[in-house]
Amino acid sequence: MTTAIDIQSVTRRFGRTTALSGMSFSAEAGSILGLFGRNGAGKTTIMSIIAGQDRPTSGRVEVLGREPFENESVLSQISYVRDNQRYPDDYKLHHVLRIAPDFAPNWNADVAAELVEGFRIPQKTKIKKFSRGQLSSVAIVLGIAARASVTLLDEPYLGLDITARALFHDVLIRDYAAHPRTIVLSTHLIEEAERLFDRIVIVDRGRVVVDSDRDEVPNLAFTLSGTADAVGRLVRERTVLRSNTIGGLRSVTVRGATDEALAAEARASGVQIAPASLQELVAAFGESEALAPASDSAPEAALTQNGAHS
Amino acid sequence: MFTEDSPLFQQLADKIADDIAAGTYPEETAVPSATDFAVFFHMNPATVSKGVNLLVDLGVLYKKRGIGMFVAHGARQKLHRSRLNDFRAKYVEPLLAEAHVLGIDDEALHTMIFEKEKDQA
Numbered sequence: 001m002t003t004a005i006d007i008q009s010v011t012r013r014f015g016r017t018t019a020l021s022g023m024s025f026s027a028e029a030g031s032i033l034g035l036f037g038r039n040g041a042g043k044t045t046i047m048s049i050i051a052g053q054d055r056p057t058s059g060r061v062e063v064l065g066r067e068p069f070e071n072e073s074v075l076s077q078i079s080y081v082r083d084n085q086r087y088p089d090d091y092k093l094h095h096v097l098r099i100a101p102d103f104a105p106n107w108n109a110d111v112a113a114e115l116v117e118g119f120r121i122p123q124k125t126k127i128k129k130f131s132r133g134q135l136s137s138v139a140i141v142l143g144i145a146a147r148a149s150v151t152l153l154d155e156p157y158l159g160l161d162i163t164a165r166a167l168f169h170d171v172l173i174r175d176y177a178a179h180p181r182t183i184v185l186s187t188h189l190i191e192e193a194e195r196l197f198d199r200i201v202i203v204d205r206g207r208v209v210v211d212s213d214r215d216e217v218p219n220l221a222f223t224l225s226g227t228a229d230a231v232g233r234l235v236r237e238r239t240v241l242r243s244n245t246i247g248g249l250r251s252v253t254v255r256g257a258t259d260e261a262l263a264a265e266a267r268a269s270g271v272q273i274a275p276a277s278l279q280e281l282v283a284a285f286g287e288s289e290a291l292a293p294a295s296d297s298a299p300e301a302a303l304t305q306n307g308a309h310s
Numbered sequence: 311m312f313t314e315d316s317p318l319f320q321q322l323a324d325k326i327a328d329d330i331a332a333g334t335y336p337e338e339t340a341v342p343s344a345t346d347f348a349v350f351f352h353m354n355p356a357t358v359s360k361g362v363n364l365l366v367d368l369g370v371l372y373k374k375r376g377i378g379m380f381v382a383h384g385a386r387q388k389l390h391r392s393r394l395n396d397f398r399a400k401y402v403e404p405l406l407a408e409a410h411v412l413g414i415d416d417e418a419l420h421t422m423i424f425e426k427e428k429d430q431a
Contacts (some may be wrong), residue, residue, distance in 0.1 A: 032354055169352045177345040195318055195353040213355070218314040269346045275314040 010059035051080035079148035104146035132159030226271030332359035
């Protein structure tokens with residue numbers, strides 16, 4: 001397997017603000033990588049850097065083996081539609097569709113037409129008057145129909161209704177299966193997308209806190225739920241990522257995999273135990289103070305699993 | 311439909327196996343393509359292939375080059391046999407455990423099963 005995107009110790013500062021702090025992860029060619037984290041965690045900043053629209057303050061980014069910034073041979077193989085993409089004032093949909101192939105050598109007009117129809121994107125309205133959902137639809141058309149080797153989809157669903165989101169998934173998977181490419185997708189609607197991914201990266205405060213094969217997710221964390229006393233006994237000496245207590249009841253997300261002994265102990269004390277879902281994992285890592293870096297060091301707090309990655 | 315209790319490809323393989331055991335996909339007929347499964351379940355195509363290949367390794371599915379995946383001759387019987395082994399752990403033991411919690415004794419349980427079977431006959 002070859003690496004399509006390689007991010008090594010990337011730091012990005014804006015004045016006094018550090019948006020990315022020694023971030024490293026990579027995506028295999030032809031894989032779908034899910035990028036998760038809270039607002040402000042650094043998802044859009046790293047996507048802009050991968051897309052060559054911004055450069056790191058320090059560290060290195062390679063896309064298809066080269067640095068993307070101002071590198072035309074790489075940029076023509078990357079598709080990235082920003083969530084706040086602006087279009088010329090008098091542009092309608094057909095203007096965008098006409099110039100899109102100039103920026104995307106593998107542009108497929110049939111896929112574009114199918115999505116335009118499915119999303120019911122207005123043809124006669126100026127794009128600057130589009131609603132949030134309609135703008136998202138245009139961005140998805142551009143992102144998928146480009147069939148770019150590296151496709152970056154940053155929160156593509158903003159404002160989209162559930163029918164449109166299902167259509168997006170249908171077309172994305174069908175077109176990806178026929179024309180594999182490397183996809184990085186960030187979303188807050190985790191449950192709708194969670195089965196799409198080969199790899200999961202969770203970022204928080206500009207750092208990678210989880211970098212794992214999709215199949216390893218059930219081993220990264222588990223939840224316990226029951227009476228506060230019983231749960232408290234079970235989590236002694238374990239890393240609690242997230243805890244919620246209401247009255248005498250407590251539920252916690254705990255780092256690591258469950259084991260037979262713990263499961264038996266939990267059952268004996270009437271505590272429910274289950275592997276954390278991807279959504280619970282993202283919520284837990286976004287909330288966790290247990291993983292907060294005390295200073296600029298301590299990246300060892302990050303949980304990385306290299307699974308089948310080679 | 312899918313949980314985190316086991317890897318996704320395993321759950322997909324179980325689901326296809328359920329459908330074969332139930333006769334939804336008869337022997338020597340094609341099952342949906344990997345892409346169809348992927349789009350239907352919004353699942354990564356690589357995950358689907360992994361699940362399907364699991365059933366190929368078990369001899370439940372086989373590949374016809376250029377056509378697709380087919381249900382093997384004898385697949386149903388093979389699945390039934392392996393399920394018989396699981397029946398006790400998966401159904402009988404939880405049933406007895408719940409009966410114990412509710413204080414249903416053996417005789418009452420036997421009567422319940424007998425009555426239900428008579429209903430369905």
